[in-house]
Amino acid sequence: MPVPAPNLYPDFNTIRLSHVCLNVQDLAASRTFYTEILGLQVTDESDSHVYLRAMEERGHHCMILQQSDQPGTVEVLGFKTFDEEDLEKAEAYFKAKGRPTEWVDRAYQGRTLLTSDNMGIPLEFYHKMDRLAPIHQKYALYRGVKPLRIDHFNCFSNDVDASVAFYSDFGFRVTEYTEDEDSKKLWAAWMHRKGGVHDMAFTNGTGPRMHHVAFWVPTPLNIIDLLDLMATTGYVGNIERGPGRHGISNAFFLYVLDPDGHRIEIYCSDYQTVDPDLEPIKWDLKDPQRQTLWGAAAPESWFKHGSAFAGVATQDATIKASPIIAP
Structure with missing residues (x-):
């Protein structure tokens, strides 16, 4: 089957991937791995969640570690849209494709649309995420890789x-x-x-x-x-x-x-x-x-x-x- 031609004028505008939520068994062990070994930075944490970002990122998080009774699974993959109007367009698009849609509350994110692709992969789309001060020149924070x-x-x-x-x-x-x-x-x-x-x-x-x-x-x-x-x-x-x-x-x-x-x-x-x-x-x-x-x-x-x-x-x-x- 030939590769399909790209749709250069899609119904809504996705800018990039944004974040992933991973379900883990031992939050402390996972936190150690991602911060001390890989070198991600903690932006917030609780008894059930750790939020992380990489050194050049201004958004609040690119990874969420979630304490779960289903460790080793993935909760959701996140993407950022160009503007708020794209969220409404995305809702209409996925509904037309027969995919489930739901507006969900996510910490540190604005309006967030939860849906899934044709295979069932859970996807969420948002436009606004809390911005943090830049740290890419704070070289004392760099660790791991x-x-x-x-x-x-x-x-x-x-x-x-x-x-x-x-x-x-x-x-x-x-x-x-x-x-x-x-x-x-x-x-x-x-x-x-x-x-x-x-x-x-x-x-x-x-x-x-x-x-x-x-x-x-x-x-x-x-x-x-x-x-x-x-x-x-x-x-x-x-x-x-x-x-x-x-x-x-x-x-x-x-x-x-x-x-x-x-x-x-x-x-x-x-x-x-x-x-x-x-x-x-x-x-x-x-x-x-x-x-x-x-x-x-x-x-x-x-x-x-x-x-x-x-x-x-x-x-x-x-x-x-x-x-x-x-x-």
Whole structure:
């Protein structure tokens, strides 16, 4: 199936991804991991929630850790709209698609629309979030891998073609994709709003589940520093894959698991995709440089492990094609 043409004039204007709410078992352990190891900054906390932001972010939070009886699941993925009117337009759009819509109260956010995509992934859209003073030049606060900003989500989809068609319709543009040559169906796709390689990506597999959430860091050397830190502070077993350079996106990467098994990508050095007529780059599923430019295959866990969305049923993938998997 060909990649759908981008909708350059969607019904409402999504600027970028914004935040994620992760359900965790031990709030204190998760707080330690995200602040002392990764280096996110606490903006507020209670007995049940910890709010975090990265160093360049002015919004109140990019991640919420939520104490839950469903640890290891994801509560919601958040996106920011261009203005308040886009929220009303988004409500009408998702209703017309047969998706549930609800106005919800969220701490530190203005009006927030809760809905879901065609696979059932819970999505929330807002325009206003409390602004905080900038801290990007307060270098005494930098810790861990020195995360600068949230960069993207990647989710398992049981039908990548359907997911790409759904997100294309409300303005997401494909930058790169993997096609299974036998079925001519999409195996994976990277889609953006903010002008990087992706705000949202989809990988073929049992879905919907979150594959990972990624944070942008200053340099590859920050990733090396994180590996040294994790290896000497009791987290060596949480290192899953990397470091390396992706063929897709050209980004330098590392994948680690948090205390509940949520996968986090540490990410830098991808490229700009602002031009609306930029042609997407196609990759063959069996190309060894697709996963890693240097040819190293990903481990089996990378294709199978993911975080379920709370209360959302999953389905097996519609295509069974497999990429190269490390022995």
